[in-house]
Amino acid sequence: MNYEFILVESEYQPHIAIIRLNRPKELNALNLQLMLELKAALASLDEDDNVRCIIITGNQQAFAAGADIKQMESKTAIDLLKIDQFETWDQIRKTKKPIIAAVSGFALGGGCELAMTCDMIVASETAKFGQPEIKIGIMPGAGGTQRLTRAVGKALAMEMVLTGKFISAEEAMKAGLVNRVVAEELYLDEAVKLAKEVTQMSPISIRLAKESVLKAFDSGLQEGLYFERKNFYMCFASEDQKEGMQAFVEKRKPKFEGK
Numbered sequence: 019m020n021y022e023f024i025l026v027e028s029e030y031q032p033h034i035a036i037i038r039l040n041r042p043k044e045l046n047a048l049n050l051q052l053m054l055e056l057k058a059a060l061a062s063l064d065e066d067d068n069v070r071c072i073i074i075t076g077n078q079q080a081f082a083a084g085a086d087i088k089q090m091e092s093k094t095a096i097d098l099l100k101i102d103q104f105e106t107w108d109q110i111r112k113t114k115k116p117i118i119a120a121v122s123g124f125a126l127g128g129g130c131e132l133a134m135t136c137d138m139i140v141a142s143e144t145a146k147f148g149q150p151e152i153k154i155g156i157m158p159g160a161g162g163t164q165r166l167t168r169a170v171g172k173a174l175a176m177e178m179v180l181t182g183k184f185i186s187a188e189e190a191m192k193a194g195l196v197n198r199v200v201a202e203e204l205y206l207d208e209a210v211k212l213a214k215e216v217t218q219m220s221p222i223s224i225r226l227a228k229e230s231v232l233k234a235f236d237s238g239l240q241e242g243l244y245f246e247r248k249n250f251y252m253c254f255a256s257e258d259q260k261e262g263m264q265a266f267v268e269k270r271k272p273k274f275e276g277k
């Protein structure tokens with residue numbers, strides 16, 4: 019598929035794919051087509067057995083400055099209902115492979131929400147996170163009030179959502195929003211390093227483990243524990259489990275095939 023607003027490399031590094039949001043003049047504002055392209059790219063990479071981890075990034079100036087305000091400005095509630103962009107966001111969230119957001123510059127509104135939809139966030143020291151929707155007369159609509167609150171706690175989330183204030187990468191790190199902060203020239207390398215660690219593991223246990231961690235967000239403890247248990251058993255149906263444990267016993271590196 020030919021994409022207009024994203025660049026996709028399915029073999030950026032062995033087993034690592036990269037998606038670059040690519041509307042630099044608009045600070046990667048997420049218009050409807052970009053989001054559809056992102057959904058399509060993720061679905062295709064999710065199907066590709068060679069891919070074990072996906073990185074989503076922007077450029078040094080912006081990961082994404084939010085949904086495209088110019089495109090949204092004249093929309094009515096009924097237009098939004100008909101467009102049903104939530105379906106796109108829901109599909110993105112259902113990606114089975116792990117996704118790392120490599121964030122530099124602005125991650126605002128839908129951009130911050132997209133980063134939080136990913137499984138881990140590597141930030142450049144110039145990254146700025148925020149939910150400034152309140153300043154344009156709306157509020158977060160793609161999970162910001164829920165994911166941000168779960169990540170950073172009520173006090174900071176409330177302040178960010180009600181005042182639109184941005185936080186720096188360092189603050190985001192302290193608040194638990196991001197996994198690590200590195201110099202601007204290193205953020206992508208660092209994301210690749212993290213992705214490489216993930217790609218060394220069994221793709222089957224990675225998939226089951228991601229699914230189980232995400233379950234913690236939408237279930238009570240007991241339901242989450244049952245879910246984890248089911249996925250734990252499922253690991254023992256894989257050849258990778260045998261290989262991983264045999265390799266440990268034989269004091270060698272495991273070779274995981276995703277079977």
Ligand code: DAK
Pocket residue numbers: 043044045047048083084085086087088089098103104107124126127128129150151154158159160
């Ligand atoms: N939309 C459209 N264009 C944008 C944009 C955006 N979000 N952000 C920046 N741009 C454009 C600017 O208009 C400008 O274009 P030109 O004027 O050159 O044509 C260009 O990018 C460069 O921006 P600036 O000139 O403003 O650059 P500065 O460095 O001065 O400022 C800034 C950077 C990021 C602080 C500023 O651009 C800014 O405040 N941008 C808006 C940030 C914002 O409010 N973001 C939240 C948008 S609302 C949903 C899912 C998601 C959402 C909603 C629904 N559903 C599933 C239904 C999400 C909503 C949002 O994200």
